[in-house]
Amino acid sequence: MDSSVYVFVEDLRGEGVERVLDRISAYGVAGVTVGAVHHASRDVTPHGLSRLTVRHDGAHFAPPADLFSGLRLAPVPGYPEAFDGLREACAKRSMKLHGWTVFLRNATIGMEHPDVTVRDCFGDRGSPADLCPAHPDVRDYAVALARAVARLGVDSVVAESLHFSPLEAQRSFVPLGPMDAYLFGLCFCDYCMRRATDLGVQAEVAREECAGIVGRVFDGDQPAQGEVTRAALTAYAGPDVVAYARARSETVTTLVSEVASAVAEEGSKLVFVDSTGAVKGYADGLPTPGLAAHDAWQFGVDLVALGDLVPAFGVLAYARDAARVADDVGAYLRSVGKDREVRAVLRPGHPDSDSADRLLAKARGAKAAGALAVDFYAYGLVPHPVLDRIPAALSEAL
Numbered sequence: 001m002d003s004s005v006y007v008f009v010e011d012l013r014g015e016g017v018e019r020v021l022d023r024i025s026a027y028g029v030a031g032v033t034v035g036a037v038h039h040a041s042r043d044v045t046p047h048g049l050s051r052l053t054v055r056h057d058g059a060h061f062a063p064p065a066d067l068f069s070g071l072r073l074a075p076v077p078g079y080p081e082a083f084d085g086l087r088e089a090c091a092k093r094s095m096k097l098h099g100w101t102v103f104l105r106n107a108t109i110g111m112e113h114p115d116v117t118v119r120d121c122f123g124d125r126g127s128p129a130d131l132c133p134a135h136p137d138v139r140d141y142a143v144a145l146a147r148a149v150a151r152l153g154v155d156s157v158v159a160e161s162l163h164f165s166p167l168e169a170q171r172s173f174v175p176l177g178p179m180d181a182y183l184f185g186l187c188f189c190d191y192c193m194r195r196a197t198d199l200g201v202q203a204e205v206a207r208e209e210c211a212g213i214v215g216r217v218f219d220g221d222q223p224a225q226g227e228v229t230r231a232a233l234t235a236y237a238g239p240d241v242v243a244y245a246r247a248r249s250e251t252v253t254t255l256v257s258e259v260a261s262a263v264a265e266e267g268s269k270l271v272f273v274d275s276t277g278a279v280k281g282y283a284d285g286l287p288t289p290g291l292a293a294h295d296a297w298q299f300g301v302d303l304v305a306l307g308d309l310v311p312a313f314g315v316l317a318y319a320r321d322a323a324r325v326a327d328d329v330g331a332y333l334r335s336v337g338k339d340r341e342v343r344a345v346l347r348p349g350h351p352d353s354d355s356a357d358r359l360l361a362k363a364r365g366a367k368a369a370g371a372l373a374v375d376f377y378a379y380g381l382v383p384h385p386v387l388d389r390i391p392a393a394l395s396e397a398l
């Protein structure tokens with residue numbers, strides 16, 4: 001069974017490549033999944049060079065000129081030397097190197113080019129970090145970015161945020177229910193509207209419906225209760241909105257297909273990680289009831305279609321319960337196809353795992369459900385004693 005630990009470039013810069021790789025190798029882990037392109041954040045890093053790490057939007061390599069010279073959007077410069085010698089250092093330890101790539105979450109690009117970000121049903125562009133996957137310039141950027149990471153010589157390009165995102169307001173004193181928040185998070189930019197119209201959807205009717213519903217909640221109406229499902233959404237917002245939401249999968253499927261082909265042409269392979277599992281369980285490890293594979297459509301992710309186009313998938317199994325991890329992996333495999341590689345991404349500590357036994361149970365559950373790999377998230381974010389749970393989880397589960 002394959003395995004890896006997610007690693008940030010700041011971990012490597014702080015502790016040093018040799019030390020980090022030695023430690024991870026000693027856990028019996030087969031590889032590292034290193035952040036080649038990441039988004040801005042401020043993270044508590046318990047054993048890092050700095051205990052509070054500020055990350056900037058950045059691509060941690062020198063972008064090949066031939067890939068980006070004709071494009072409007074370019075990678076935001078990060079630490080250009082971060083991958084120098086990394087492949088060799090991994091090879092020396094017989095470890096695989098994967099290139100973790102955050103594609104469409106980038107506020108630096110979005111602030112500089114607001115027109116490529118998502119536009120809500122009111123016509124506002126209030127999510128500068130969310131680049132719209134329907135915008136042609138974003139699509140060109142994504143394909144070039146994938147090629148650039150593949151050229152680092154990685155065994156796989158691990159794609160994060162290569163689909164639509166949910167709304168993430170930092171403050172809201174309006175009690176939006178899950179369905180209201182979902183409608184408010186739909187993109188109605190010109191490109192999304194046109195793609196939906198081409199598929200026979202009444203896009204303007206859908207936009208007006210969303211604006212009407214969310215606007216009434218802003219005016220004091222009670223928000224809708226209950227999780228987002230197709231049936232509930234149809235009842236709440238009508239068939240045009242549901243058709244509009246479903247049409248987004250064509251946008252994502254074609255983009256992922258282009259990215260997967262580009263990665264394959266560069267001699268690597270794409271691992272597609274959709275964020276649904278994180279949306280559900282990130283905060284507390286207690287995911288909302290619907291399985292990630294069943295709710296991924298909400299962000300334009302059609303796993304059945306992608307199963308024919310992408311060789312491997314990562315399931316963000318952010319849950320305390322081992323049975324839930326197994327259920328998520330099983331549902332994923334049923335969607336993408338039994339012959340696909342599915343990797344379960346586990347958090348070895350807070351808030352998902354309170355003991356080595358619990359982590360072991362989840363690794364076992366993932367394997368029993370058909371996962372071919374487990375990945376651990378993430379090196380710099382968890383204390384050393386938590387990382388020390390990994391060897392037992394790997395050796396006893398596999």
Ligand SMILES: [Zn+2]
Pocket residue numbers: 117118119132133134135187188189190191192193
């Ligand atoms: Zn759009």
